[in-house]
Amino acid sequence: MISNDCTHLDECKSPKDGVLLIAHGSRAKRTERVFEAIAAAVRKRLPDLVIEIAYMEFGEPTIRGGLDILKARGITRIRAMPYFLFEGIHISVDIARALNEYMASNPDVQIAICSTLSSDDDERLADIVADRIMGC
Numbered sequence: 001m002i003s004n005d006c007t008h009l010d011e012c013k014s015p016k017d018g019v020l021l022i023a024h025g026s027r028a029k030r031t032e033r034v035f036e037a038i039a040a041a042v043r044k045r046l047p048d049l050v051i052e053i054a055y056m057e058f059g060e061p062t063i064r065g066g067l068d069i070l071k072a073r074g075i076t077r078i079r080a081m082p083y084f085l086f087e088g089i090h091i092s093v094d095i096a097r098a099l100n101e102y103m104a105s106n107p108d109v110q111i112a113i114c115s116t117l118s119s120d121d122d123e124r125l126a127d128i129v130a131d132r133i134m135g136c
Helices: 006-010 030-045 063-072 089-105 123-134
Strands: 017-023 050-055 077-082 110-113
Touching: 017 030, 017 063, 030 050, 050 063, 063 089, 077 089, 089 110
Parallel strands: 017 050, 017 077, 077 110
Antiparallel strands: none
């Protein structure tokens, strides 16, 4: 069963630690370029972690595919980071199911699911909203 707490993975960092950034996916392929750019920026900020991307739907790699990529690179401890604004049915059911199914068929892999982007009252989101308002 996936954990909703990434902190237990902080207990001992190792070369087997990785992150799967999960986007919803879209039929509008330009969104993939934006997501890939975000992932590249996160990789620069967290150089000690192996970071891969995945899409819940409408894109490749899928969640299973992204997890397979990490596992092929020797990663067995994974933080699944939903690149979603709010926690909803996709996070609590669809993504959770995919992660649990993966762990069931790969017992050597541990996965913790991280909070969504607006899981608290983080002022950085308000800054982005204010910037968008002033920029239109």
